[in-house]
Amino acid sequence: MRLLVPQLADSADVQLLEEAIDPDESAASTRGVVRRLAALFTDPSAPTAKLMPGMTLQLPRGSLYERVIADGRPTNLYRPDVRALITDPRDEQLRDYLMTLGSARLIPLVARGKVLGAVVVTRLRSREPFDEQDCVLIDELSARAALNIDNALMYTRQRAAALTLQRSLSNSALPAVPGLELTGRYLPASEHDVGGDWFDVITLPEGRTGLVIGDVMGHGIHAAAVMGQLRTAVRTLARHDVHPARLLRSLDAVVADMGVDEMATCVYAVHDPATGGCLVARAGHPPPAVVTPGGPVTFLHGPPGTPLGTGGHEFRAEEVALPPGSVLVLYTDGLIEARDRDLDQGLDRLAHALRTPAPSLAALCAGVLRQMLPGPAQDDVAVLMARP
Numbered sequence: 001m002r003l004l005v006p007q008l009a010d011s012a013d014v015q016l017l018e019e020a021i022d023p024d025e026s027a028a029s030t031r032g033v034v035r036r037l038a039a040l041f042t043d044p045s046a047p048t049a050k051l052m053p054g055m056t057l058q059l060p061r062g063s064l065y066e067r068v069i070a071d072g073r074p075t076n077l078y079r080p081d082v083r084a085l086i087t088d089p090r091d092e093q094l095r096d097y098l099m100t101l102g103s104a105r106l107i108p109l110v111a112r113g114k115v116l117g118a119v120v121v122t123r124l125r126s127r128e129p130f131d132e133q134d135c136v137l138i139d140e141l142s143a144r145a146a147l148n149i150d151n152a153l154m155y156t157r158q159r160a161a162a163l164t165l166q167r168s169l170s171n172s173a174l175p176a177v178p179g180l181e182l183t184g185r186y187l188p189a190s191e192h193d194v195g196g197d198w199f200d201v202i203t204l205p206e207g208r209t210g211l212v213i214g215d216v217m218g219h220g221i222h223a224a225a226v227m228g229q230l231r232t233a234v235r236t237l238a239r240h241d242v243h244p245a246r247l248l249r250s251l252d253a254v255v256a257d258m259g260v261d262e263m264a265t266c267v268y269a270v271h272d273p274a275t276g277g278c279l280v281a282r283a284g285h286p287p288p289a290v291v292t293p294g295g296p297v298t299f300l301h302g303p304p305g306t307p308l309g310t311g312g313h314e315f316r317a318e319e320v321a322l323p324p325g326s327v328l329v330l331y332t333d334g335l336i337e338a339r340d341r342d343l344d345q346g347l348d349r350l351a352h353a354l355r356t357p358a359p360s361l362a363a364l365c366a367g368v369l370r371q372m373l374p375g376p377a378q379d380d381v382a383v384l385m386a387r388p
Contacts, residue, residue, distance in 0.1 A: 001040045003141055008134060009121040010101075011041040013051065014145075016109070016117035017069070020153065032059045032066065034117055043124060047097055065118065068106045072115045074139050076130070077104035098122075103129035107142040111150035119145070158221050174201050177209050179273050183362045184384040185369060189219075189334070189376075196223035196264065197332045197382040198231055202238045207273050210238040213330040213384050214266040215285070230254065230264060230308075244268045244281035248305065248315040252283065255309035263309040267330050271322065271386060278328060281317040283308050286333050286343075289354060293325040297351040327361065327387045329354060334379030335372050346372075361387050 004012040015034040039051045059066040068075055098104070102125035109116040119142045123130060130138070174182045184199050196216025204210050212234050216226045233254050237247045247268055255262050265285040269278045280288060280300060284307030287299040300320060306312025322328055329350075336346030353371040358364035365385050373381065 001038050004121055004138065005040045006042050008138060009130075010043060010124045010127065011046065011120075011122045012039070013120040014038045014109075014117070015057070015120070016149070017115070018056065020114070020116040032061075033057070034059060034069075037117075045097070065106065068108050068118055069115055072108045072110050074105060074107040074135070074142075076135075077106050077120070101125065102127060105130055105135060105138060107139055109142060109146035109149060111146040114150070116146055116149055116153075175203055177201070177203065178207070179388060180209055180271060181361050181387040182385070183365045185365055185382070187334075187369065187373070187381040189380050196227035197334065197380040198227050199330065199382050199384040200231055200234065201384070201386075202235055204238060204270065205241060209271045209386075210234075211269040211271060211278075211328070211330060211384060211386055212238075212266065213285070213332060213382055214264055215332040215334075215380075215382070216264045217262070219380075226255075226258065226262060226264070229258070230266070234266075234268065238268075244270060244279050244317045245315045248281050248283045248308070249313055252306075252308045252311065252313060252315070256311060258309070263307050265307050265333075269320075269328065269330070271328075271388070273388070276321065276323055276388070278320045278322050279317050280320050281305065281315050283315060284310075286331065286336060287347075288320075289329040289331075289350065290320060290322065291327040291329065291354045292323070297354045299347060299351075322386075322388055324388045327354070327364070327385055329368075330384040332380065332382045334381040335369075335383060337379065361385050 001012050001014070014037045016037055018033040018035055019031060021035060033056055035056045036051065036053050038053055039048075041048060041051065059069065064075065064077065101122045104120060104122040107119045107121070109118060121138055174184055182201055186197060186199070196218060197214070199213040202210035202212070214227070214230055216223045216230065230251060233251060234247070237250055242250065248266065251266060255264055266283045267280065267285045267288060269280040269288070271278045280302070282300075282303070283305040285304070287301070287304070290298050290300070300318065302318030303314065303316040305315045320328070331350075336350055337343060338346065341349070349372060350368070353368040354364070356364070356367050356371070358367050365383055369381070369383065
């Protein structure tokens with residue numbers, strides 16, 4: 001807008017088709033409707049109340065504006081065309097104002113062969129009408145704006161789809177497990193992107209419980225889709241009572257079948273109340289932590305395994321004692337890794353945060369997130385805590 005006004009024009013008005021903004025809406029209700037996204041007028045006499053962003057306009061059938069949208073070709077707007085463009089009697093003040101302008105140009109916003117809307121630029125009678133060089137420059141600026149707008153709309157739709165997919169596939173509520181207190185949190189890296197971090201709790205035969213956390217490489221709808229496939233595979237294998245190490249070997253094959261560029265990390269643990277411990281296997285994932293009542297915070301030193309999809313097949317399980325009152329903490333690397341600290345520093349900070357007294361497991365989890373992430377997260381973060 002400010003590139004056009006006041007250097008090239010005295011006003012600029014950007015309007016998008018409703019069907020381009022929200023293609024999921026009913027086509028019958030939005031066809032031919034444009035919504036003003038931005039407007040800038042230097043003339044103090046302009047009826048700005050009629051030109052506010054957010055207002056909509058139904059394009060008159062057969063009008064010049066509709067033809068510009070349909071054909072996708074810019075054109076100059078002359079005073080006689082204004083009467084055909086604005087037919088609503090309530091807009092008489094706006095029509096009379098546009099009739100006083102010296103020259104105007106309608107430029108369709110076209111990106112990737114699709115018309116998104118149009119830009120209307122005008123000059124007052126006190127200035128020379130738009131010449132050929134002006135029109136070339138205005139059209140080029142509009143074309144660049146159209147591509148940027150289309151990129152933004154496409155990104156917004158993809159992010160919304162990824163969020164919907166992730167929410168539908170990930171846990172919103174953990175199951176109630178007798179004798180086991182559970183809490184979990186997922187934090188995306190930003191409001192504008194989602195990733196493939198997830199956690200899950202699976203009830204198993206004989207009172208046992210499967211605990212899983214994972215991290216798919218990448219972000220966006222693809223990472224969320226891969227996360228959904230892995231989560232489904234884990235639940236299926238776990239309910240067939242597959243040993244943790246064998247389960248990770250099966251997951252490795254699942255990821256390998258998805259393509260050479262796919263990779264993920266994962267921890268799968270089975271809590272058995274009869275033995276008071278957990279059987280834990282890792283696939284290239286950060287080591288779980290164990291918090292003992294009044295004692296130290298320790299990190300598992302067993303075999304870390306290889307990331308899923310790399311074909312390493314080196315997965316082993318270790319037995320971890322988990323007496324009543326102790327806490328098993330599973331997390332993704334976004335909790336401990338950052339640009340300003342290395343892995344060991346992150347683990348030290350996590351151990352310090354886990355020693356902070358808290359009235360409940362949920363409060364402990366919230367406190368850890370506050371201490372570890374004082375600012376915006378640099379990566380997605382998932383945390384799952386279990387306490388017998």
